[in-house]
Amino acid sequence: MESLEQIRTRIAAAIPTVRLEIVSNGSPSGQHSLLVANEQAVEVAKFLRDAAELKFDYVSNVTGIDWLDTVTKKIVKVKQKVEGIEREVDQTLEEKKPGYLEAVYHLYSMELKHGPLVLRLRTADRGEKNHLPSLTAVWRGAEFQEREIFDLYGVVFDGHPDLRRILMWDGFKDFPMRKDYVEPDDYEYEPTPHDEVLEKTKQHHASEENKT
Amino acid sequence: MDEGLKSELRKQGVFLTSFEELYNWGRKNSIWPLGFGLACCAIEMIATSMARWDLARFGAEVFRPSPRQADLMIVAGTVTKKMAPQVVRLYNQMPEPKYVIAMGACAISGGPFKQGYNVLKGIDRYIPVDVHIPGCPPRPEALLHAFMTLQRKIDEQPLSGAARPRHLVAGAPSEFPVPEFGEHDLEPASNPAVWQPPAPARA
Numbered sequence: 001m002e003s004l005e006q007i008r009t010r011i012a013a014a015i016p017t018v019r020l021e022i023v024s025n026g027s028p029s030g031q032h033s034l035l036v037a038n039e040q041a042v043e044v045a046k047f048l049r050d051a052a053e054l055k056f057d058y059v060s061n062v063t064g065i066d067w068l069d070t071v072t073k074k075i076v077k078v079k080q081k082v083e084g085i086e087r088e089v090d091q092t093l094e095e096k097k098p099g100y101l102e103a104v105y106h107l108y109s110m111e112l113k114h115g116p117l118v119l120r121l122r123t124a125d126r127g128e129k130n131h132l133p134s135l136t137a138v139w140r141g142a143e144f145q146e147r148e149i150f151d152l153y154g155v156v157f158d159g160h161p162d163l164r165r166i167l168m169w170d171g172f173k174d175f176p177m178r179k180d181y182v183e184p185d186d187y188e189y190e191p192t193p194h195d196e197v198l199e200k201t202k203q204h205h206a207s208e209e210n211k212t
Numbered sequence: 213m214d215e216g217l218k219s220e221l222r223k224q225g226v227f228l229t230s231f232e233e234l235y236n237w238g239r240k241n242s243i244w245p246l247g248f249g250l251a252c253c254a255i256e257m258i259a260t261s262m263a264r265w266d267l268a269r270f271g272a273e274v275f276r277p278s279p280r281q282a283d284l285m286i287v288a289g290t291v292t293k294k295m296a297p298q299v300v301r302l303y304n305q306m307p308e309p310k311y312v313i314a315m316g317a318c319a320i321s322g323g324p325f326k327q328g329y330n331v332l333k334g335i336d337r338y339i340p341v342d343v344h345i346p347g348c349p350p351r352p353e354a355l356l357h358a359f360m361t362l363q364r365k366i367d368e369q370p371l372s373g374a375a376r377p378r379h380l381v382a383g384a385p386s387e388f389p390v391p392e393f394g395e396h397d398l399e400p401a402s403n404p405a406v407w408q409p410p411a412p413a414r415a
Contacts, residue, residue, distance in 0.1 A: 169293075169294055172393070186333065186397065186402075188333055189409065189410075
């Protein structure tokens, strides 16, 4: 398979207005991915599927990722007048980055026997603007997996033919794979609780004591 | 009748029995299970019913496709919260007397999925279970052992008196409430009439 840079130039040649970003992966696998702007995603997907040198005709996997809001603290030295004397004072600046939800598509070519190409789509935030374009129209195989992401992460895929919950029931309100999902308190006695289970146990006992 | 006298008479070729013994003997040797499986334990259950382990030796080879004709429900596999109401409904549709074997770690407690969001932490939260089999999945021998345990249990059931089984008590429930799909969990999360876990002492 061609390198991601080459594929990017190919896409840019075919769609001049395209906005692409390579998200590099620092791990030994070095599986870098292509971040596509939402409004151009369907167009890019169609190109990847149909271009004679690429022919990514098979989407093997679609997954969701939940990125929480992050706060990074920076310590900056600022000159300030303290009691008439100018001094350097440390000041912490907080930089808030809003979280977002991601859908990751792994593409292969059955015809040219290459892959995977990793395609990423990002929502604007984790709240109201959780919309992504559906790529089911391009790859039929993405249908159930997009439904699964909708079910577990709450990403709304615009243009999906049948966007319903697939694993949980229809009346279910939560999105269990989100990192801030709160489980119902159905604690059960464990003889040797540890780690997360121990945490759950403590929470359960605390809530019970609050009730009485 | 005195048990010693009975066995002595049997040695002499005189067969004496009670109606209770005969009735239970008939019942315990013809337990028809409901033919359904939920996960990998079902594969072991199928293996048990096939030639190598041969569940037919216990009179239980007739897996019924309808709950109306079944005596025994083998809950073989993971019961997800989405599946739990259907399992309870199938149990409700079985005629009395009916028995339940919870097979495998998932069916008895949720197993490896216990801490997850989508798996019921044991079918005994909603229906009364007669025999629990641990294992992931249990060997066919374990299922056979559960069968023999159930047969012993049926054999020991008295037909009268205070200790008689549920199906001989007029007014005792034979149907159990089917849980509803709630917004966050099944409602109710368990049936307190069936499921009373011991409260362990806490320091």
